[in-house]
Amino acid sequence: MATVLDLHAHSEASEDSRAPVEAYLNWIKMRRAQVPVDGVVLTEHRQWNGNADYRALEDKFGVRVLKAAEVETDYGHVLVFGVTDEMAQRFDFTNIHIPAQELIDEVARMGGIAVPCHPGRPNIGLYEHYVKKPVLENVIAVELLNGGSRKGENERAAELIAKHGYRATGGSDSHLVSLIGLCATRFEADIKDIEALVRELKTGNYEAVDFRPKRKPVPHAIPAEAS
Amino acid sequence: MVDFDPELINRIFETTEPVPVTREKIAKFCAAIGETNPLFTDDEAAKKGPYGGVIAPPSYATTFRNGRHFFQHVPRYGRAGMDAGKDVEIIAPIRPGDTISLSSAVKEIYDKTGRSGTMVFVVVRSTLRNQKNEIVAHIDHRFMNRP
Amino acid sequence: MRFEDVQIGTAIGPEEIFISKDQTRMYARSSGLDAPRFTDDEGAKKEGLPGMILPGNMSLSLLTKLVTDWIGNNDARMIRLGTTYRVPVQPDHTLTLQGFITNTYPDTRQCEIDIWIENEEAERLVTGTATVEFSK
Numbered sequence: 001m002a003t004v005l006d007l008h009a010h011s012e013a014s015e016d017s018r019a020p021v022e023a024y025l026n027w028i029k030m031r032r033a034q035v036p037v038d039g040v041v042l043t044e045h046r047q048w049n050g051n052a053d054y055r056a057l058e059d060k061f062g063v064r065v066l067k068a069a070e071v072e073t074d075y076g077h078v079l080v081f082g083v084t085d086e087m088a089q090r091f092d093f094t095n096i097h098i099p100a101q102e103l104i105d106e107v108a109r110m111g112g113i114a115v116p117c118h119p120g121r122p123n124i125g126l127y128e129h130y131v132k133k134p135v136l137e138n139v140i141a142v143e144l145l146n147g148g149s150r151k152g153e154n155e156r157a158a159e160l161i162a163k164h165g166y167r168a169t170g171g172s173d174s175h176l177v178s179l180i181g182l183c184a185t186r187f188e189a190d191i192k193d194i195e196a197l198v199r200e201l202k203t204g205n206y207e208a209v210d211f212r213p214k215r216k217p218v219p220h221a222i223p224a225e226a227s
Numbered sequence: 228m229v230d231f232d233p234e235l236i237n238r239i240f241e242t243t244e245p246v247p248v249t250r251e252k253i254a255k256f257c258a259a260i261g262e263t264n265p266l267f268t269d270d271e272a273a274k275k276g277p278y279g280g281v282i283a284p285p286s287y288a289t290t291f292r293n294g295r296h297f298f299q300h301v302p303r304y305g306r307a308g309m310d311a312g313k314d315v316e317i318i319a320p321i322r323p324g325d326t327i328s329l330s331s332a333v334k335e336i337y338d339k340t341g342r343s344g345t346m347v348f349v350v351v352r353s354t355l356r357n358q359k360n361e362i363v364a365h366i367d368h369r370f371m372n373r374p
Numbered sequence: 375m376r377f378e379d380v381q382i383g384t385a386i387g388p389e390e391i392f393i394s395k396d397q398t399r400m401y402a403r404s405s406g407l408d409a410p411r412f413t414d415d416e417g418a419k420k421e422g423l424p425g426m427i428l429p430g431n432m433s434l435s436l437l438t439k440l441v442t443d444w445i446g447n448n449d450a451r452m453i454r455l456g457t458t459y460r461v462p463v464q465p466d467h468t469l470t471l472q473g474f475i476t477n478t479y480p481d482t483r484q485c486e487i488d489i490w491i492e493n494e495e496a497e498r499l500v501t502g503t504a505t506v507e508f509s510k
Binding site for chain 2: 403453459502
């Protein structure tokens with residue numbers, strides 16, 4: 001049974017998000033037609049809370065909640081799935097210059113997977129770093145569709161994926177309730193827990209999916225005369 | 228991690244001199260944002276409203292600022308801070324005839340990376356009081372510095 | 375409109391507005407903001423910006439107006455608004471202001487609203503949330 005998960009979402013635990021987890025789940029439940037996701041993965045910025053327990057909310061709303069982290073490295077931002085206490089001790093998640101190659105290799109060794117996110121974004125995406133630095137080894141997947149991307153960023157991610165043969169994920173990068181689930185990842189397998197997610201990201205079949213509403217074009221303003 | 232003196236956090240360095248709020252200032256502010264709500268623009272209509280007279284639009288609270296003296300106490304991290312966002316809590320309306328003063332402290336300092344590179348954020352919390360010493364608003368200002 | 379009428383998922387706007395350079399200067403003057411980035415293209419470019427930009431407070435004010443317009447004459451008031459300035463907002467562009475009711479709290483008679491400003495390319499330049507409280 002296929003599973004659609006928003007692999008990249010920030011709750012109010014991230015300093016720049018204003019979205020309570022409960023509000024995310026309520027929104028998904030109320031807007032199934034527009035946001036057809038089965039669950040969300042909370043990827044809070046630069047932190048890991050192993051004690052956060054969302055099972056009661058999962059039961060209340062019938063939406064899966066998994067936990068991961070978004071950390072900052074010398075090659076840009078990376079989503080870490082399958083975080084363990086050992087990982088959180090090995091790496092200071094508040095460090096904004098974690099060595100990316102070390103992160104990718106150690107996370108894999110400890111049973112997780114590190115997925116570079118918004119790779120097409122200036123300064124904090126893999127695409128730009130690959131221009132100046134060696135290509136990272138052992139990268140399995142990167143984020144193709146990011147709901148917060150500006151013009152050209154997802155396209156650059158696609159270019160990177162085509163060039164390096166990476167697998168492609170999708171996530172909303174939501175910091176607001178109403179933006180949850182706009183981009184997601186559809187897995188062929190049924191994913192009930194983080195272990196299954198890590199396994200499927202490494203070896204399963206999945207694709208990035210886009211649920212962003214089509215927007216009617218807005219006429220560009222005619223600039224006023226030079227002043 | 229960002230280097231700063233932890234004693235800095237939550238320490239109030241100054242309270243600004245009271246700034247008068249006039250009917251004219253409110254009118255100019257409303258004109259600048261295209262505001263036509265009678266509560267903020269029409270003396271006669273506002274008298275019959277819930278506040279008994281014209282009040283300033285809620286966002287008018289953000290026009291009050293700390294003096295340069297305050298920022299002498301705030302660490303600098305490279306190029307001067309740009310406004311990265313605000314959280315405004317409105318406690319009471321601001322009215323013509325009020326005078327407003329700010330007391331401010333550094334609430335938080337942290338770093339992160341983004342599209343424009345490495346950034347250091349300094350969050351300043353300001354409490355606005357009127358002439359009766361009533362709190363009218365709390366504002367968290369986030370200033371972004373580029374080292 | 376009473377609190378009981380407020381529905382999660384209701385859209386506020388979208389509202390398209392055009393902010394000119396003159397209006398930006400008017401706002402800057404009315405708020406005592408005299409930095410060149412808010413009044414002059416060349417001055418803004420010297421600061422590494424693409425040209426004149428709206429003060430962040432102006433974007434906040436426009437979003438506040440979106441919410442207070444929605445409140446209208448109803449017995450409610452905005453008690454909180456928060457904004458994040460993601461991308462500089464430039465004048466002489468059509469901006470779209472939009473919001474969604476995302477949550478309601480019967481105990482406090484409050485509702486939460488997502489709000490944001492988009493450019494012509496549907497990129498979100500300023501994002502935020504507002505809380506509106508309805509009287510009993």
